[in-house]
Amino acid sequence: MCESSVKEFIPNEIRSNIAQPSLQRRFIGDLSEKSEEFRINVLQWNILAQALSYPEGNFNRVQDDMVKYETRKWRILEQILIHQPDLCPDGVLLCFKTNVFKEISRKNSDLPNDGRFGRQVFSILELEYLPLASRVILIGTHFKAKKQFASSRTNQANALIDFIRSTYSKETNIIVAGDFNGEPDEPCYDVLIKSGFNSAYRTLMNGHEPSYTTWKFKSREEQNEKEESRTIDYIFYRAENLTPIAYLAFPDKRSIGPNGLPSANYPSDHLALQIVFRIQK
Numbered sequence: 001m002c003e004s005s006v007k008e009f010i011p012n013e014i015r016s017n018i019a020q021p022s023l024q025r026r027f028i029g030d031l032s033e034k035s036e037e038f039r040i041n042v043l044q045w046n047i048l049a050q051a052l053s054y055p056e057g058n059f060n061r062v063q064d065d066m067v068k069y070e071t072r073k074w075r076i077l078e079q080i081l082i083h084q085p086d087l088c089p090d091g092v093l094l095c096f097k098t099n100v101f102k103e104i105s106r107k108n109s110d111l112p113n114d115g116r117f118g119r120q121v122f123s124i125l126e127l128e129y130l131p132l133a134s135r136v137i138l139i140g141t142h143f144k145a146k147k148q149f150a151s152s153r154t155n156q157a158n159a160l161i162d163f164i165r166s167t168y169s170k171e172t173n174i175i176v177a178g179d180f181n182g183e184p185d186e187p188c189y190d191v192l193i194k195s196g197f198n199s200a201y202r203t204l205m206n207g208h209e210p211s212y213t214t215w216k217f218k219s220r221e222e223q224n225e226k227e228e229s230r231t232i233d234y235i236f237y238r239a240e241n242l243t244p245i246a247y248l249a250f251p252d253k254r255s256i257g258p259n260g261l262p263s264a265n266y267p268s269d270h271l272a273l274q275i276v277f278r279i280q281k
Contacts, residue, residue: 150187
């Protein structure tokens with residue numbers, strides 16, 4: 001999307017509250033308009049819970065002003081308007097464009113409780129894709145954090161897959177997105193892949209995931225500063241009728257700067273994932 005067309009989407013109220021240009025990203029893939037094609041634009045983004053948006057110990061190199069809600073909210077709105085998604089999950093918050101989809105139902109389902117944390121769930125949004133009158137299921141989740149809880153995440157992934165298998169046929173169009181807090185070499189990732197789901201980025205990037213989806217410097221649990229750069233956010237899909245055709249590329253770290261995320265140009269420690277799917281009836 002060119003700079004002039006982006007500006008058309010950004011109201012003056014937002015532009016007037018943003019001092020610096022946003023982090024620049026670009027799409028890779030076939031975005032040429034084809035009259036016979038139908039597409040779904042999916043944006044998965046952990047926008048960073050405001051309760052965790054504090055610099056001391058959590059974001060060592062980030063200035064206080066950058067993580068205040070009054071600063072971040074304008075950047076969050078700007079990013080969503082720039083990318084114009086049809087579907088937008090952030091954990092269990094699932095949003096959709098009402099001129100593209102009609103809601104059929106929505107519900108939550110519990111993830112296994114390992115006794116270490118309060119109730120965690122995944123959200124299910126059943127939709128009708130209006131141009132084709134096709135059903136699309138969007139599932140959003142946020143798995144348990146911290147590397148030492150890999151077994152908990154595996155249990156959560158198994159519970160998610162068990163729900164899908166018992167609820168939907170193999171032909172159902174399903175998109176599962178979220179912050180899974182597990183890297184591609186973790187068992188929870190394999191649970192999704194071996195159950196018949198594909199990672200959209202991995203499909204389009206020749207069998208590879210992005211080198212990182214979150215990057216920050218922290219010292220909350222250590223005395224010394226620690227760099228944390230991990231790939232833990234994914235968009236998974238299943239069904240013959242869904243084909244990823246383009247993805248939002250990840251910037252190199254030099255373009256972000258030496259202090260990591262969030263920054264004056266980007267409001268979260270997680271970079272958004274965005275996939276354009278071709279959908280067939």
